[in-house]
Amino acid sequence: MTTEWWRTAAIYQIYPRSFADANGDGMGDLAGIRSRLPELADLGIDAIWLSPFFTSPQKDAGYDVADYCDVDPRFGTLDDFDDMLAEAHRLGLRVIVDLVPNHSSDRHPWFQEALAAGPGSRERARYLFRDGKGDTGDIPPNNWESVFGGSAWTRVTEADGEPGQWYLHLFDSSQPDFDWTNEDVREEFRRILRFWLDRGVDGFRVDVAHGMVKAEGLPDWTPAADGGSMGGASHALVEEGVPLEPEIHDAGDGAPYWGQDGVHEIYRDWRALLDEYPGERILAAEAWVDPLPRVAKWVRSDEMHQAFNFAYLETPWDAAALRGVIDASLSAFGAVGAPSTWVLSNHDVVRHASRLALTVENLQGHGIGPRTPGLPDPVVGLRRARAATALMLALPGSAYVYQGEELGLPEAIDLPDDARQDPTWFRTHGERYGRDGCRVPLPWEADRPSFGFGPTDAAWLPQPASWADFARDRQRGVEGSTLELYRAALGGRRSHALAMGSVDWVEPSGADGVLAFRNGDVLVVANTGSADVPLPAGEVLLASAEVADGVLPADTTVWLRA
Missing domain, CATH: 3.20.20.80 (Glycosidases)
Structure with a gap:
C-alpha cells in the first residue's frame, strides 16, 4: 500500500x-x-x-x-x-x-589513486583536475572561491616532485569535487x-x-x-x-x-x-x-x-x-x-x-x-x-x-577560539566563526557529567554551563x-491532521504584525509585532507563551479551535 x-x-x-x-x-x-x-x-x-x-x-x-x-x-x-x-x-x-x-575526502582511495596516476589518467578523470594558467601553470584554472573561504583550487605536487595540476574543491581543500560527467x-x-x-x-x-x-x-x-x-x-x-x-x-x-x-x-x-x-x-x-x-x-x-x-x-x-x-x-x-x-x-x-x-x-x-x-x-x-x-x-x-x-x-x-573546528574559521583566519555554535553536544540530564551527553565530562566542543x-x-x-x-x-499536528490540510488566510493577515489562517479545525494566529493584540475568541489548543484576558502578546503564536 x-x-x-x-x-x-x-x-x-x-x-x-x-x-x-x-x-x-x-x-x-x-x-x-x-x-x-x-x-x-x-x-x-x-x-x-x-x-x-x-x-x-x-x-x-x-x-x-x-x-x-x-x-x-x-x-x-x-x-x-x-x-x-x-x-x-x-x-x-x-x-x-x-x-x-x-565531493569525497582527499583520503578516499580514488583520490589517492588519482594523485599517483598523473595527468590524463582514468583515475584523475573521476575528479576535476585541470592545468593552471600562466607560463608555468601557477595561476588557478579560474577565479572560483571555496564556500569556506579562499580559492576553490589546490595545486598538487606530481610524482616527479614538480608542481602539477590543480584540483577543484568547492569546500575545503581536503574535499575534492567529483566529475559527474564520468x-x-x-x-x-x-x-x-x-x-x-x-x-x-x-x-x-x-x-x-x-x-x-x-x-x-x-x-x-x-x-x-x-x-x-x-x-x-x-x-x-x-x-x-x-x-x-x-x-x-x-x-x-x-x-x-x-x-x-x-x-x-x-x-x-x-x-x-x-x-x-x-x-x-x-x-x-x-x-x-x-x-x-x-x-x-x-x-x-x-x-x-x-x-x-x-x-x-x-x-x-x-x-x-x-x-x-x-x-x-x-x-x-x-x-x-x-x-x-x-x-x-x-x-x-x-x-x-x-x-x-x-x-x-x-x-x-x-x-x-x-x-x-x-x-x-x-x-x-x-x-x-x-x-x-x-x-x-x-x-x-x-x-x-x-x-x-x-x-x-x-x-x-x-x-x-582554540576549541573551534569548522573549516570556515580556519580558512577565513577567524573572520567568520562558522557553524560550531549550532553543533555543541546536547544536554540530557542537568546533574550528570557532560549534562548526560556521555558518561564522562568529555565533549568534542565545550558545552556552556548555562x-x-x-x-x-x-x-x-x-x-x-x-x-x-x-x-x-x-501531537496536535497529528491529531488535527494539519500536515494534510491547507492554509486559508484570515484577513487582514500579514498586516500590523499579525498572521492568521485556518487549517482544518484549527485557527492559527501569530503575533510577530512588538505590541499586544486582541486574541480571537475560541478554545486555546496550544500557545507558545502564556495568553490571558483576551490578549495575544507580542512574539506569540496560538492555536484555537476554529
Missing part, C-alpha cells in the same frame, strides 16, 4: 557526533543514538535523519568521506548501525542517512545507494544537491556580495520591526557550479533505482537555489521527494514576509505535486532561538561569536523561536526539527517548557 509518508512526516535531524556518547570519549556515536531513540519516539516525530557517520578524517565533521560503505570507528561499526536501525524501526521511526555526492562516478554512487538500501534505510538526504554538475568550460564567476555561502539568496536579518520584501531574488542564477540542469538527470536515475525497493524510500534535497519555483524542479514526480525550504528558514520574523514565503512555497511545490518541506534550523545555520533575534545582517555559513555585531537578546530569541515553531508545525506538508531545538537551545556564542537549564530532564513534564511545547505541537 502506498502511504506517501514523506508528504506529512516530522523528521528529526541527528548530528551524530553531538547527540549522545555511549563510550565516554566525547564524541557521539551510533550506540548513543540507539539508547536515546525512545525519547525521540516519545517526542512525536516520524523519522530521523543522520548526518554522516561514514569513514572520514573528519576535516569537515564527516562531510569528507573516505569510505561511503563503512562506519567511522569514532561512531562504531556496521553492526552498531544495523542495531540502531532495527531499534528505530521497532519504535516506528524511519531512518534517513546523509549522502555526500559532490560514468565511473555515476556507477559508484548507484552501488553506494544499493548498499544502504539493502541494509534497510528509508532514504537519503543529499548533501549539496544543487552542486555536482559544473558548467562546461568552468567559466569565471564572482558571486553577489550579499549571497549566502551555499548559493541562493540570503534573507538578511534586519532591524526589528522592518519587514523584508518576501520576493526572493535569484542570486544563484548563473553560478556555474550551483543548480546546473544536469543534476536533474542524476536524480531521475536515482529515483528509478529507489523505486525498485519496497517501502517508499525517499530522496531529500539540500538545494540552496532561488526562487522557489526553481527549487521545485528538484521534487518533480520523477526526481526527489523533498527539498528543504531554505527560503522559509531565511525569512525574518515578520508577518508580511512570512505570508509571502508561505504562499510562494505552497504555490511552487504544489505546482509539481510535492509537499513543502518546512525547516527552521539545521547543522549549517545559526540556531533559530538566536537567529530570529539578531539585529544585524548575518549571512548563512558565517556564524556568530563574541565579536559579532548585533548579538541576540536570548529571552527575545527563545520567545520568537517558540512562536516560529508553533507556526511552522501548523503548516501543511513535511517538517524537519534539528536536534536540540526542542529544548530551546540557543547558538553557543562564547566558544573559545545549558544545564536546558537539559531534557529539567523540562520533561514541566508545563510551559519548550520540550513540552514541541511534544504538544507535534
Whole structure:
C-alpha cells in the first residue's frame, strides 16, 4: 500500500557526533543514538535523519568521506548501525542517512589513486583536475572561491616532485569535487545507494544537491556580495520591526557550479533505482537555489521527494514576509505535486532561538561569536523561536526539527577560539566563526557529567554551563517548557491532521504584525509585532507563551479551535 509518508512526516535531524556518547570519549556515536531513540519516539516525530557517520578524517565533521560503505570507528561499526536501525524501526521511526555526492575526502582511495596516476589518467578523470594558467601553470584554472573561504583550487605536487595540476574543491581543500560527467562516478554512487538500501534505510538526504554538475568550460564567476555561502539568496536579518520584501531574488542564477540542469538527470536515475525497493524510500534535497519555483524542479514526480525550504528558514520574523514565503512555497511545490518541506534550523545555520533575534545582517555559513555585531537578546530569541515553531508545525506538508531545538537551545556564542573546528574559521583566519555554535553536544540530564551527553565530562566542543537549564530532564513534564511545547505541537499536528490540510488566510493577515489562517479545525494566529493584540475568541489548543484576558502578546503564536 502506498502511504506517501514523506508528504506529512516530522523528521528529526541527528548530528551524530553531538547527540549522545555511549563510550565516554566525547564524541557521539551510533550506540548513543540507539539508547536515546525512545525519547525521540516519545517526542512525536516520524523519522530521523543522520548526518554522516561514514569513514572520514573528519576535516569537515564527516562531510569528507573516505569510505561511503563503512562506519567511522569514532561512531562504531556496521553492526552498531544495523542495531540502531532495527531499534528505530521497532519504535516506528524511519531512518534517513546523509549522502555526500559532490565531493569525497582527499583520503578516499580514488583520490589517492588519482594523485599517483598523473595527468590524463582514468583515475584523475573521476575528479576535476585541470592545468593552471600562466607560463608555468601557477595561476588557478579560474577565479572560483571555496564556500569556506579562499580559492576553490589546490595545486598538487606530481610524482616527479614538480608542481602539477590543480584540483577543484568547492569546500575545503581536503574535499575534492567529483566529475559527474564520468560514468565511473555515476556507477559508484548507484552501488553506494544499493548498499544502504539493502541494509534497510528509508532514504537519503543529499548533501549539496544543487552542486555536482559544473558548467562546461568552468567559466569565471564572482558571486553577489550579499549571497549566502551555499548559493541562493540570503534573507538578511534586519532591524526589528522592518519587514523584508518576501520576493526572493535569484542570486544563484548563473553560478556555474550551483543548480546546473544536469543534476536533474542524476536524480531521475536515482529515483528509478529507489523505486525498485519496497517501502517508499525517499530522496531529500539540500538545494540552496532561488526562487522557489526553481527549487521545485528538484521534487518533480520523477526526481526527489523533498527539498528543504531554505527560503522559509531565511525569512525574518515578520508577518508580511512570512505570508509571502508561505504562499510562494505552497504555490511552487504544489505546482509539481510535492509537499513543502518546512525547516527552521539545521547543522549549517545559526540556531533559530538566536537567529530570529539578531539585529544585524548575518549571512548563512558565517556564524556568530563574541565579536559579532548585533548579538541576540536570548529571552527575545527563545520567545520568537517558540512562536516560529508553533507556526511552522501548523503548516501543511513535511517538517524537519534539528536536534536540540526542542529544548530551546540557543547558538553557543562564547566558544573559545582554540576549541573551534569548522573549516570556515580556519580558512577565513577567524573572520567568520562558522557553524560550531549550532553543533555543541546536547544536554540530557542537568546533574550528570557532560549534562548526560556521555558518561564522562568529555565533549568534542565545550558545552556552556548555562545549558544545564536546558537539559531534557529539567523540562520533561514541566508545563510551559519548550520540550513540552514541541511534544504538544507535534501531537496536535497529528491529531488535527494539519500536515494534510491547507492554509486559508484570515484577513487582514500579514498586516500590523499579525498572521492568521485556518487549517482544518484549527485557527492559527501569530503575533510577530512588538505590541499586544486582541486574541480571537475560541478554545486555546496550544500557545507558545502564556495568553490571558483576551490578549495575544507580542512574539506569540496560538492555536484555537476554529
